[in-house]
Amino acid sequence: MTIDLDNLAQEMAGWRRDLHAHPEFGFEEARTSAFVAGKLREFGLDEVVTGVGRTGVVGTLKRGGGNRAIALRADMDALRIPEQGEAPYRSRNPGVMHACGHDGHTAMLLGAAKLLAAEGGFYGTVRFLFQPAEEWGRGALAMLDDGLLERFPFAEIYGLHNAPGLAVGRFETRAGAIMSAEDNFEIVLRGVGGHAARPHVGRETLVAACALVMSLQSIVSRRLSPAEIAVVSVTELITDGTRNALPGEARIRGDARSFSPQVSADIEEQMRAIADGIARAYAVEPSVTYTREFVPLLNDPALTEEALGAARALLGAENVSVVSEPFTGSEDFARFLDHVPGCFAFLGNGDSAPLHNPRYDFDDAGLIHGARFHAGIVRRRLPAA
Ligand SMILES: [Zn+2]
Numbered sequence: 001m002t003i004d005l006d007n008l009a010q011e012m013a014g015w016r017r018d019l020h021a022h023p024e025f026g027f028e029e030a031r032t033s034a035f036v037a038g039k040l041r042e043f044g045l046d047e048v049v050t051g052v053g054r055t056g057v058v059g060t061l062k063r064g065g066g067n068r069a070i071a072l073r074a075d076m077d078a079l080r081i082p083e084q085g086e087a088p089y090r091s092r093n094p095g096v097m098h099a100c101g102h103d104g105h106t107a108m109l110l111g112a113a114k115l116l117a118a119e120g121g122f123y124g125t126v127r128f129l130f131q132p133a134e135e136w137g138r139g140a141l142a143m144l145d146d147g148l149l150e151r152f153p154f155a156e157i158y159g160l161h162n163a164p165g166l167a168v169g170r171f172e173t174r175a176g177a178i179m180s181a182e183d184n185f186e187i188v189l190r191g192v193g194g195h196a197a198r199p200h201v202g203r204e205t206l207v208a209a210c211a212l213v214m215s216l217q218s219i220v221s222r223r224l225s226p227a228e229i230a231v232v233s234v235t236e237l238i239t240d241g242t243r244n245a246l247p248g249e250a251r252i253r254g255d256a257r258s259f260s261p262q263v264s265a266d267i268e269e270q271m272r273a274i275a276d277g278i279a280r281a282y283a284v285e286p287s288v289t290y291t292r293e294f295v296p297l298l299n300d301p302a303l304t305e306e307a308l309g310a311a312r313a314l315l316g317a318e319n320v321s322v323v324s325e326p327f328t329g330s331e332d333f334a335r336f337l338d339h340v341p342g343c344f345a346f347l348g349n350g351d352s353a354p355l356h357n358p359r360y361d362f363d364d365a366g367l368i369h370g371a372r373f374h375a376g377i378v379r380r381r382l383p384a385a
Pocket residue numbers: 099100135355356
């Protein structure tokens with residue numbers, strides 16, 4: 001059965017607006033995952049499993065007897081941002097909104113499922129992954145920890161994100177690093193607080209913390225290769241001092257971005273060495289906590305060529321480009337690519353407000369391109385004949 005694409009586009013816009021009106025925060029996507037599972041069952045998928053990684057959903061569609069499987073992934077979560085838009089379908093959930101377009105990503109993957117279930121045109125297995133909690137950087141790991149790869153094996157994975165500022169119908173990606181790692185750090189310096197008039201009898205921590213903040217700036221400028229891209233940002237300095245009392249404790253927090261696991265490891269090592277050295281110089285005790293919230297997103301070169309080829313066939317070569325530089329934003333899709341090769345790409349969202357802005361909205365005109373890309377890469381990678 002052939003699906004009428006205009007009807008599908010309208011139907012997807014209806015789903016998208018429904019999801020937009022009912023946004024849910026990460027791991028709270030109860031209504032959204034029920035909506036997704038209901039649609040997948042209605043399309044006649046072979047298997048629909050809910051509760052994968054708490055609120056995740058996995059749909060499976062098989063055609064022919066081949067045992068090759070590829071996965072398509074969408075994210076379902078919204079953000080704790082009060083919406084300022086005036087659309088009739090604006091958020092009915094106070095303080096929460098779809099400010100990153102995950103409502104659109106979910107709707108277009110549902111559209112692809114409907115298209116592929118009705119039309120086939122491939123030979124093998126497609127896994128439709130609807131992941132929770134992308135914004136936290138926790139949902140992909142939750143699905144992986146829940147046995148995703150053992151229970152629903154696949155050999156390749158593809159994902160899309162909308163891109164404000166890129167015209168609707170345009171497609172961009174690149175091989176290798178495309179989104180950064182996000183590491184968080186906290187350094188606590190402990191000394192002995194005391195009277196502001198008598199610093200020499202205590203071991204106050206504020207001057208040491210200021211020296212440490214300045215020295216951390218040398219990691220990127222003096223310690224990493226100039227050919228690497230990285231950012232180390234100190235965002236908070238908190239002490240327990242008051243106007244006439246020197247602090248006995250100072251806490252520095254911040255965020256580091258990079259594009260390779262080695263650079264992330266180097267930043268941590270340098271940070272620990274600098275914190276130790278400064279602490280020794282000022283006779284205070286350091287403690288460093290360094291965590292990896294998002295890993296860098298590294299696209300497989302061969303499968304990126306396949307994704308570009310599928311996009312050119314659908315959108316025309318003039319609407320498909322290879323971006324020259326990676327972005328310093330982060331994406332939870334990277335966790336899947338730690339295990340299985342694949343490609344993450346951007347699809348134009350036109351002249352919308354930026355992502356995570358209270359006036360952002362997904363452009364429904366992009367839905368059909370997303371659904372057709374998902375179906376196109378399946379048919380290219382799992383050819384029917
Ligand atoms: Zn986001």
